[in-house]
Amino acid sequence: MGNAKSGAVSKELLQDLKLSTKFSEAEITQWYDNFTKQCPSGRITPTEFEAIYARFFPESDAKSYAQHVFRSFDTNEDGTLDFREYVVALHMTSSGKITLKLEWAFSLFDVDGNGYLSKSEVCEICAAIFKLIPKEEVPDLPSDENTAEKRADKLWGFFHKDDRERVAEGEFIDGIMANADAMRLIQYEPSKAK
Incomplete structure (x- = not known):
């Protein structure tokens, strides 16, 4: 059977992210939909991540900072960010907890x-x-x-x-x-x- 519905976030990943981030199921599902549209491969490369940062800081040189941020988010050290790493990073950087x-x-x-x-x-x-x-x-x-x-x-x-x-x-x-x-x-x- 495998993953019959490849366009949807798996139940296991959804449960894991709900527990580890405290984001709602609706938020995770929405981010997953956006993530898969932006990254059809299911992974963000360092170059794609640098391009994202460049849009946030158009009048600056964001490349070296983006490389360090990417490194800190790439917890499994495979050179890409998957959806789980992406959502956990969102949680860590946007959570209200200092x-x-x-x-x-x-x-x-x-x-x-x-x-x-x-x-x-x-x-x-x-x-x-x-x-x-x-x-x-x-x-x-x-x-x-x-x-x-x-x-x-x-x-x-x-x-x-x-x-x-x-x-x-x-x-x-x-x-x-x-x-x-x-x-x-x-x-x-x-x-x-x-």
Whole structure:
């Protein structure tokens, strides 16, 4: 028999996603329909993901940031995102729970996936985030945040570590939650229309 209705999300996947994300069956089904229309292969490639990010940040260089976000979402490390990874990523990044978002942010910053952040990883992600900022907005940034390097140094300072030490996930979450500036430095939100 197999999958008699290939156009519909399987009952097993639907139940799994309802439990792991708390999204409704209707939401998951709608996202599945949209996902299969946009990605008939059932998978998003890194190039397709970069194109999606480029549409969100048309005046910026979103490629390196998109690559890091893709890596953090590709939990089975097969080089593509399937529907399950896509929905779990949606949940992690859009859920109202700040700790869930920070757990995802930690995985984004943990470039080598070893469970710790190094200063060089913070520098790498801050550089990618900085590329999202349109050039015309850079002069308006505070003087201690107007380069990727300064932003990385400022962020690293919130963890009270020297350049050779590492930051564990709990330390990362605590350090970010303890300081509004740190929260702002780990993301870029386009300014509202002027």
